[in-house]
Amino acid sequence: xxxxxxxxxxxxxxxxxxxxxxxxxxxxxxxxxxxxxxxxxxxxxxxxxxxxxxxxxxxxxxxxxxxxxxxxxxxxxxxxxxxxxxxxxxxxxxxxxxxxxxxxxxxxxxxxxxxxxxxxxxxxxxxxxxxxxxxxxxxxxxxxxxxxxxxxxxxxxxxxxxxxxxxxxxxxxxxxxxxxxxxxxxxxxxxxxxxxxxxxxxxxxxxxxxxxxxxxxxxxxxxxxxxxxxxxxxxxxxxxxxxxxxxxxxxxxxxxxxxxxxxxxxxxxxxxxxxxxxxxxxxxxxxxxxxxxxxxxxxxxxxxxxxxxxxxxxxxxxxxxxxxxxxxxxxxxxxxxxxxxxxxxxxxxxxxxxxxxxxxxxxxxxxxxxxxxxxxxxxxxxxxxxxxxxxxxxxxxxxxxxxxxxxxxxxxxxxx
Numbered sequence: 335x336x337x338x339x340x341x342x343x344x345x346x347x348x349x350x351x352x353x354x355x356x357x358x359x360x361x362x363x364x365x366x367x368x369x370x371x372x373x374x375x376x377x378x379x380x381x382x383x384x385x386x387x388x389x390x391x392x393x394x395x396x397x398x399x400x401x402x403x404x405x406x407x408x409x410x411x412x413x414x415x416x417x418x419x420x421x422x423x424x425x426x427x428x429x430x431x432x433x434x435x436x437x438x439x440x441x442x443x444x445x446x447x448x449x450x451x452x453x454x455x456x457x458x459x460x461x462x463x464x465x466x467x468x469x470x471x472x473x474x475x476x477x478x479x480x481x482x483x484x485x486x487x488x489x490x491x492x493x494x495x496x497x498x499x500x501x502x503x504x505x506x507x508x509x510x511x512x513x514x515x516x517x518x519x520x521x522x523x524x525x526x527x528x529x530x531x532x533x534x535x536x537x538x539x540x541x542x543x544x545x546x547x548x549x550x551x552x553x554x555x556x557x558x559x560x561x562x563x564x565x566x567x568x569x570x571x572x573x574x575x576x577x578x579x580x581x582x583x584x585x586x587x588x589x590x591x592x593x594x595x596x597x598x599x600x601x602x603x604x605x606x607x608x609x610x611x612x613x614x615x616x617x618x619x620x621x622x623x624x625x626x627x628x629x630x631x632x633x634x635x636x637x638x639x640x641x642x643x644x645x646x647x648x649x650x651x652x653x654x655x656x657x658x659x660x661x662x663x664x665x666x667x668x669x670x671x672x673x674x675x676x677x678x679x680x681x682x683x684x685x686x687x688x689x690x691x692x693x694x695x696x697x698x699x700x701x702x703x704x705x706x707x708x709x710x711x712x713x714x715x716x717x718x719x720x721x722x723x724x725x726x727x728x729x730x731x732x733x734x735x736x737x738x739x740x741x742x743x744x745x746x747x748x749x750x
Contacts, residue, residue: 370406377406381436383566386419388432407435415441415461437461443497444738445504445543447490448730449533450550451475451525451577454486455730456493458501459738463561465731467496475525482527487540494541503544503744504537505737507553509578514548514595523613524577546740549598550733551580552589554690554725556743557736559584562725563688570686571678573600575671575693579621583684601625605673624670626692632663646696654699668693668700672707679712679720686721690732694724 380395381387387395393403410416417438421431443458443466452475457468471489473482494501510522510529517534538545548556555572558564564572564584573581579601583590590597601621602614609618610628622628626645633641636659646667652660671693678684693700705722712720725732 373406374410377403377410381416382560386434386436388434390432392435411435414438440498442499443501444741445490445494445497445501446734446737446741447486447504447506447508448550448553448733448737449486449506449508449528451509451522451528454489455734456490457734458493458497459735461742463735463738465734467493468734469493473527475522475527477527479527479531483536486533487537490537490541501543501741503546503741504541505553505740506533506537506545506547507550507733507737507740508533508547509550511599512547512549512595514546514591516594517545517547519547544741544744546744548595548737548740549580549582550574551598551600551690552582552591552595553733553736553740555582555584555589555688555736556739557732557734558688558725559589560739560742561735562732563723564686567686569684570688571682571684572688572690573671573675573693574690575625576691577626579625579674581678583682585682585684600674600678603674603677605670605677620670620674624667624674628670629663629667629692632666636663638663646692646694646700650696650699664696664700665703668696668703669707672704672711675704675708675722676711679708683715683718685718687723689722689724697724700724 376396377392380392384395389400389403389407392407393400396403407416411418415438416435417440418433418435421433437460439460439462441461443460446457446459448455453470453472455468455470458466460466469489469492471485473485490504508519508522508528510525511520512518513520517532519528519531519533521530522528534545534547537543551572551574554574555564558570558572559567564570567584568587569585571581571583573579580598581600582598602612602616602619604616604618605620606618606623610622611617612619612622629646630641630644633644638644638659644663646664649660649664649667653664671689675687678687689701689704693704701722701724705720708720708722714720
C-alpha cells in the first residue's frame with residue numbers, strides 16, 4: 335500500500351527515519367525544516383479537529399510545553415494565517431487569561447472547482463470552511479474541448495475576481511479516472527470532452543496559481559475529514575452514489591492513494607458475476623445495481639409514476655406514506671449499496687462509512703437500512719461497531735470543501 339506523505343509524529347517525537355535502521359539499510363534523516371513543517375501541520379490539524387484553542391490547550395493536546403507551541407504559532411499569527419481571539423478567563427487558578435487561536439477570516443482563501451459530467455461549480459473557501467462566491471455553469475459533455483476550456487476559465491475567473499487577495503491555490507474535484515500525480519483527467523465515460531485533459535497545467539498557466547486535482551469521491555472524503563462527520567476520525571470511508579458510484583478511504587490518518595492517484599473506483603468492483611454490462615466493459619459491477627440508472631429502470635419496471643425522477647429521497651417519502659412498491663424498491667436499493675460496503679468491511683474493516691450523493695438524500699432512513707443489511711451479512715468481531723451516516727450538507731458543498739482541502743494539504747503542509 336502507498337499512503338500520501340509519511341506518518342505525522344507527536345511534537346518532539348522522533349520519526350522512524352531518525353532512529354537506528356537496525357537492518358543495515360539506508361537511513362533518510364528528517365531535516366529541521368521538514369520537522370518544522372510537520373509540527374506546523376499538526377497544530378493546524380488540531381485547530382481543525384478541535385476548534386479554537388489557546389496556546390496552553392494546544393500544548394496539552396500535543397504533549398509539549400507552551401514555549402514550543404508559541405514558537406510554532408507565532409510566525410503563523412505574524413503572517414496573518416492565524417489570529418488570536420479575545421482573552422477569556424483561564425481554567426487554572428491564578429493563570430493568565432487564555433486567548434483562543436483560530437484561522438484568520440482575512441487570510442487568503444482557497445479556490446475550489448467541482449467538475450462533473452455536463453456541469454461545474456467554482457467557489458472560494460475560507461480556512462474555516464465557509465463557501466463564498468459560488469458560480470455555476472453547464473457544458474456539453476460530448477462537445478468541443480476549446481468550448482469547455484473557455485467555460486471553465488470564465489466560471490473560475492468570475493469566482494476568483496471576488497477574492498480580496500490572491501488565493502493560496504485552486505483545488506479541483508473531478509469525476510472520472512484521475513491521475514492526480516500528473517494533473518490529468520484520464521477518462522470520463524459520461525463526459526468524453528474531459529478525457530485525456532491536462533487540466534492542472536492548463537489552469538496553472540492561465541491563472542498563475544498552484545492547482546491540484548483529485549478524484550471526486552476522494553474530495554468528498556477530504557471534505558468529510560476537515561469539515562464534516564469525518565472530523566477527528568482516523569479511519570473511515572466515503573461512498574458516493576448517483577449516475578455513477580465511487581468511494582475513497584481514510585486509513586490510519588491518511589487518504590489512501592494508489593499509483594498516480596489510482597484507487598477508489600469502487601463502482602467497478604464486481605458484485606455479480608456475469609451480471610449486467612457496465613459502461614466500463616465488464617459485467618456485474620457494483621455500479622450496475624447501486625446507482626441511479628438501475629434504480630430508475632427498476633422503478634419503471636415496477637410501474638412507479640415518473641420513474642426518471644425517482645431518487646432515494648422520493649422513495650423514503652413515498653414509503654413513509656404507505657407505498658409498498660416504494661418500500662420494496664428502497665429496501666432492494668439499500669441492500670445493493672450494502673453489498674459493496676460489506677466487501678469493504680470484510681477486506682479493510684474500516685467500520686465507519688459516510689454516504690454521499692443520491693443515497694445520502696434518503697437521510698437517516700436510507701442509512702439505517704444500509705446499516706441493517708450490512709450487519710445482517712457481515713461476520714462481525716466481538717465489540718465491533720459499524721457506523722453508517724450521511725453527510726447532511728450536500729454533495730456539492732462537501733466536494734468543494736474537499737477540493738479546498740487538497741490545497742490545504744499542499745500549501746499549508748497538512749497531512750491528509
